Ligand SMILES: Nc1ncnc2c1ncn2[C@@H]1O[C@H](COP(=O)(O)OP(=O)(O)OP(=O)(O)O)[C@@H](O)[C@H]1O
């Protein structure tokens with residue numbers, strides 16, 4: 002069944018954030034996106050020229066219409082448009098207990114323009130009460146909690162107070178903090194088996210394509226929750242999606258440009274069990290000659306390591322590597338798993354024998370190996386952004 006995501010958010014004419022980012026994200030993650038538009042913004046990468054809120058009745062009419070016919074597996078709430086809409090939507094969603102709801106408390110666009118007045122921000126309290134998780138950035142955490150967010154301890158106290166007062170999980174996004182690393186932290190209400198605090202840290206991506214990162218992250222979390230991943234798993238997968246979409250952005254516009262959700266195709270396995278064919282490694286006798294051949298065929302070279310290894314990207318996002326014959330005597334077919342360790346444990350229970358247990362390799366890939374009945378080498382793995390965007394990716398690729 003295709004996960005059905007209802008997106009309640011504003012339109013961004015520039016296509017970088019809002020409904021447009023949400024639909025692109027849901028589509029790339031294999032979900033069906035439905036929308037209740039709360040406001041239309043005239044917006045580009047530099048700023049917001051005008052905002053036209055949609056009347057509350059019309060927002061609810063969109064929600065009711067799709068719920069009645071198509072149904073919904075998860076909801077994402079973004080820019081809300083007015084305090085009245087926030088209150089009415091909270092009331093409607095309270096009638097759907099158990100439905101995963103991701104609330105991105107949008108207040109200000111990346112360009113600095115205000116997208117919610119004081120009354121609307123005050124009404125966010127009601128949406129937090131129905132949400133599964135609320136995803137504030139640091140200024141939003143400060144506004145919602147009324148507390149200091151100056152350091153990690155203060156941020157924890159602010160987030161924990163929101164969890165206690167509103168009853169939802171809180172994902173504090175670290176994009177606005179300074180430093181070479183970006184840390185997001187999830188705080189969960191006390192529940193059996195739920196870790197009270199989970200933290201993710203990754204290198205900051207040096208990019209102007211930060212418009213819509215919050216919208217994209219929250220939509221991706223909604224999609225993954227609809228597929229029954231747990232909240233920490235959904236956040237981890239959504240963060241990977243955001244990072245790859247940021248890294249592949251095309252530098253559009255003169256300000257904070259849009260991300261490239263459309264090019265995150267074979268990077269994240271959307272299924273828990275079925276592996277995804279996205280990479281092959283071939284032995285080479287003469288690396289330079291092979292490189293010339295594959296480039297001539299139209300593949301784009303993205304990695305070169307000494308005289309022994311090269312990687313190419315093909316149209317659509319599959320990759321092909323060449324490795325010196327001394328190190329790799331035969332071709333290897335790579336299948337990416339949604340959860341490598343889980344998949345390997347399952348396959349072993351089915352009687353398959355592995356020649357290599359799951360292990361972290363130097364290139365940042367986690368790999369396990371086995372052979373098919375004819376002796377062909379199969380590698381089950383998980384690489385995420387390290388497949389197309391390792392730190393050593395060729396600068397001009
Ligand atoms: N430069 C960056 N490098 C890597 N990850 C980033 C960067 N900037 C933001 N992120 C990630 O993007 C997600 C959104 O975080 P951010 O704090 O930017 O939210 P936001 O301000 O709500 O976004 P928006 O720009 O859409 O308003 C988080 O997962 C954060 O870690």
Ligand SMILES: Cc1ncc(CO)c(N)n1
Pocket residue numbers: 010011012013018019020042044079080107109110111116212213214215216
């Ligand atoms: C419509 C809309 N929603 C959300 C954001 C937050 O980035 C934005 N800039 N525009």
